[in-house]
Amino acid sequence: MPASYAYLGPEGTFTEVALRTLPEAAVRELIPYVSVQSALDAVRVGEAEAAFVPIENSVEGGITTTLDELVAGTPLMIYREVLLSITFALLVRPGTKLSDIKTVTAHPAAQPQVRNWLATHLPDAHWESAASNADGARLVQEGRYDAAFAGEFAAARYGLEALETNIHDAENAQTRFVLVGRPARPAAPTGADKTSVVLWQRDDHPGTLRDLLGEFASRGINLMLLQSRPTGAGIGNYCFCIDAEGHISDRRMAEALMGLKRICLQVRFLGSYPRAEVRPGEVRPPFPGTSDAEFVGAADWVARCQDGRF
Numbered sequence: 001m002p003a004s005y006a007y008l009g010p011e012g013t014f015t016e017v018a019l020r021t022l023p024e025a026a027v028r029e030l031i032p033y034v035s036v037q038s039a040l041d042a043v044r045v046g047e048a049e050a051a052f053v054p055i056e057n058s059v060e061g062g063i064t065t066t067l068d069e070l071v072a073g074t075p076l077m078i079y080r081e082v083l084l085s086i087t088f089a090l091l092v093r094p095g096t097k098l099s100d101i102k103t104v105t106a107h108p109a110a111q112p113q114v115r116n117w118l119a120t121h122l123p124d125a126h127w128e129s130a131a132s133n134a135d136g137a138r139l140v141q142e143g144r145y146d147a148a149f150a151g152e153f154a155a156a157r158y159g160l161e162a163l164e165t166n167i168h169d170a171e172n173a174q175t176r177f178v179l180v181g182r183p184a185r186p187a188a189p190t191g192a193d194k195t196s197v198v199l200w201q202r203d204d205h206p207g208t209l210r211d212l213l214g215e216f217a218s219r220g221i222n223l224m225l226l227q228s229r230p231t232g233a234g235i236g237n238y239c240f241c242i243d244a245e246g247h248i249s250d251r252r253m254a255e256a257l258m259g260l261k262r263i264c265l266q267v268r269f270l271g272s273y274p275r276a277e278v279r280p281g282e283v284r285p286p287f288p289g290t291s292d293a294e295f296v297g298a299a300d301w302v303a304r305c306q307d308g309r310f
């Protein structure tokens with residue numbers, strides 16, 4: 001059996017399209033799962049080598065089911081990310097007119113991306129969430145809903161037609177997807193990498209979050225995502241999902257993680273992996289005093305002081 005990647009299915013999701021842009025997907029069996037949770041569980045139990053799932057979109061932020069799965073349970077690690085520009089088509093059974101549509105469906109993350117369009121064109125339509133956008137298309141094929149927001153490419157797969165295309169409330173909406181596997185050594189740094197961690201604060205005092213963020217700031221590390229998620233232990237109890245620029249093998253990142261390990265109740269390392277899209281000028285040189293050479297030089301100096309050899 002070839003190594004397999006699980007993904008949020010069924011066939012025809014944006015997730016599948018994004019996954020197929022990865023060269024390594026061409027030499028794997030790609031297996032659709034009904035939910036993010038079941039795809040990640042397939043990895044946890046060893047049924048799949050890795051799982052590919054949506055994690056963040058530029059309209060609403062984090063995909064909470066994915067973040068919550070990565071925060072809890074058997075640890076997993078992120079190895080790759082892919083960014084995909086998203087516009088929706090309104091898929092219907094052939095012959096359906098806009099005025100026939102009473103019910104619409106799609107993945108919950110699609111709703112904020114088409115809300116204005118819906119209010120303008122189908123103000124009375126009843127919305128219900130589907131497990132994924134392609135699953136919504138499948139439910140329209142079965143006659144359970146009148147229309148689904150999904151990728152135009154999903155129409156043929158489910159015998160539907162696109163009544164409208166290029167639907168998006170926000171220009172340039174993008175979704176970020178990640179390839180998640182069991183913990184192993186992260187890939188070597190590429191020079192344009194990202195490190196993901198989850199932090200649990202030790203106690204509640206003024207400035208706790210500032211103290212956590214200060215571990216990155218004082219080492220010249222830029223943050224790319226900060227999303228709080230409830231821990232489930234009561235109102236006001238949160239953990240923090242953070243994406244930071246750089247790789248765990250960079251001295252400044254390793255030192256920041258050591259600082260966090262000392263002051264947090266718990267730190268979960270979710271991986272260091274190449275950034276999907278880097279625009280020219282986005283990878284800055286290290287902030288003065290934060291290069292590997294400067295950290296090595298400083299550690300060397302302390303060692304010499306301790307030896308009385310300065």
Ligand SMILES: O=C(O)C(=O)Cc1ccccc1
Nearest residue numbers: 013014015107109132133175
């Ligand atoms: O991959 C899909 O089709 C999904 O259902 C997840 C999703 C939801 C909204 C935008 C992009 C991906």
